[in-house]
Amino acid sequence: MGFCAFLLASSPSVAAEIAPTKFVTPNGITVLVLEQHFLPIVEIHALIKTGSAQDPPDKAGLANLVASLLDEGTTTRTSKQLAEQIDFVGGALEAKASEDFTTASARVLKKDIDLGFTLLADVLQRPAFHKQEFERIRTQLLGEMASDNDDPGHIAMKAFNQLVFHGHPYRWPVNGTEETLNKITLADVQAFYAREYSPSQAILTIVGDVTLEQATALVQTHFGTWKKGTATARNTKKPSPVERRTVQLIEKDLTQSTIVLGHGGLPRAHPDFYSVTVMNYILGAGGFSSRLMDSIRDKQGLAYGIMSHFDARLMPGSFWVNLQTKTETTNQAITGVLAEIRSIRDAPVSDQELSEAKSFLIGSFPLRLDSTAKLAQVLAQVEFYGLGFEYFSEYPKWIDRVTKEDVQRVAKQYLDPKRYALVVVGNIAKAKVKN
């Protein structure tokens, strides 16, 4: 029996065998098709290259409001009719904006594939933006915004982004703020849609129990008449760095302090992305094997969850560590986080840490692609960020060539224990955060 051998095995060298077909329609839609015939399901996933980063500064939340209104009525179907039709076949129809892009997707059984295409095409090409639905959804979003303030993690991230992305389009939450959302008019919504939603801005990914021929024909039938638009200029701007230690303390009657600490990061397409991924895994993204988890949770018992993140976006994103700890141990936890940030900059990681991080990142790659929905999302994003489909076969190599020197170099370059933003939400009077 071979299990003992596994304990000694070196990095698993699995690459995913993912070979989608890509083509561009005459009206400019980029189409990706991946056949998966194990289950009779189809995921039709549209990525539109616009998001909250394209919001006018005083109208943050516009991209999200537009996305939220897509399935609230078209020129041929009311909000309720759309809901009834997709619900009747047990499918799902969803639209969602993020910073860099917006997605709209339909998930149906194979037998309902035509309905899936029909509804998705309808919401993308013929949204009605009825006045009444516009007001209703805006009120709903404002209500959700109020309710979000019961979540200390949400409050902390909102404050953190305003410090780190000062004067930058990533500054505001995707759904905007009470003030900016109230400034948006129906005309703004219509103009944003007319400007940002067009075939050349769309990546349409179809994954599931469908043949390439079928998918091609369905795209032609349902999206072939979508009128070409003109590409608009993108916001591309580098956020200005956090220039000194900046602290924001937010009082809330809580038993724990929610802590977010960090600063700017790097864009997704940056060549250092893979070295940073390995470094961040060792620091705080590696679950129970990360340094932060080992120190803050397992040795000191200060937190249930602690993690570090590099959110690499189209424009440079951010780096942050977040955790919750009881009010009394707020300073101890912050000190612990900063110590780990300094430590990974000051000394090389061990050979064992490096090899374990790499073998996890390489070995777990197929887990990121193990469902139809995940495949559609990852394919669309690989295309969006321009990574090339060799991403699926080359990822292990890109991770494997990261050296100890690379890890320390990117730690020094992308982590800063002196110039950072710190947000604490909780019982501030009692936490006595050192300033």
Place this chain on the structure above:
Amino acid sequence: MTWLYSRHIMQISWLIAASSLVFAFTSPATATEPREFILSNGMKVLLVEVPKAPVATVQVWYKVGSRNEVMGRAGLSHMLEHMMFKGTAKYPKGTFSRLIRKNGGMDNAFTSQDFTAYFENLAADRVELALELEADRMQGLVLELSELTTEREVVKEERRLRTEDDPQGALVEALFAQAYLSHPYHWPVIGWFGDLDAMTLDDLQRHYDTYYSPNNATLVVVGDIKADSLLPMIKQLFEPIPRGPEPKPIATMESEQKGERRFLLKRDAQVPFVIMGYRVPNFTSEDSYALDILDSILSHGKSSRLYQNLVYEQKSSLAVGAEYSLLQTDPGLFYFYALVSPGQKPEVVEDALHREIKRLQADPPTEQELQRAKNQVEATHVFEQDSNFRHAMLLGQAESVGAGWRKIDQFVERIRAVTTKDIQRVARQYLTEDNRTVGTLIPVPPKQPEAPSTAAQQGRP
């Protein structure tokens, strides 16, 4: 309802956790049937071959959850789940997750009222490693006081995060405490602070010795495996583990509720929240199928009655839902919840919920609504198999609550047989005033801090 507390944050939102599990049933037309084996020591093994991607999930389910605890030791099962990562003689502390991780896998665990489960998601050619490690910690766990002392603090932080500082979490906890007076569903899976502080190594050891045995466990593996070649490995690893004592059945049952119970929770919050629980039967009753369809008609999708009326038409709620899981060891709650829109009164929202229930009691749903609900159930069966993890979870849950995985196969047939009259009948029988517990979260202004400091402060450069 499935109440999950995991060793580390999992991407499962508490309000939607249950619904996504309940409907993930195996549809024989589209996927491989589980292969069932019983080992010589009584352990049940379920293997499902899914060759669509080179990955697999390994899950070990123990029939022990907060329902197996006693007064004064609430949270013992969940605490033991945390301690299960503290090592054995063969694989000392830290080794387990490190080995899984360096082999490209992810491991975690979760505890509910009815069960505790451990899992590893990993490449299919690493399944043996997960099996080796799970077999090892089924016996011979090393429990040390210093580790308990630290982990107790971690669990208390988890309780602060999920309940103390989460108004809705606190309301749900109170709902169960009110709806169950004697049955252990009364206390929360995470436990009370006092009980966590009182827990000893002896308590943990006793719980481990009583419930962590092969005859109280189910092993589920779903993924790109071959059952015939995996079974000898499983036998070799698990059969040497001796059969343990048969755990005593839980004697405490809940008597019939005779009259509505109501409670308020007043705390710092942005908007009110209403929750309403009705005591209903579990999978052992034929009525569970009609209740399941009833749940779907009321709350699944934006065309459902609760969304259309409370959110879309009346705009009194930001979010609304109903939850029912028939896969519970003992009869659970069919509960409704509504997140009240700013400026709206919780009484108005509660009345609107009652009105929807009364409508179903007065008139059966339309055939169209019934058909939609059945279609939703059937489609969800297929969608859920898209994830090995979800698929295995459903099998493990069905086994652990005593329903058995074959019950799942009958589910679709039973659902197809439900009529509009059945739905009206169960609405009349169970969703009654005397059988309900209603909780309302009332926002109050926050306590004034000793020193105001909400303004941004610039630190020293």
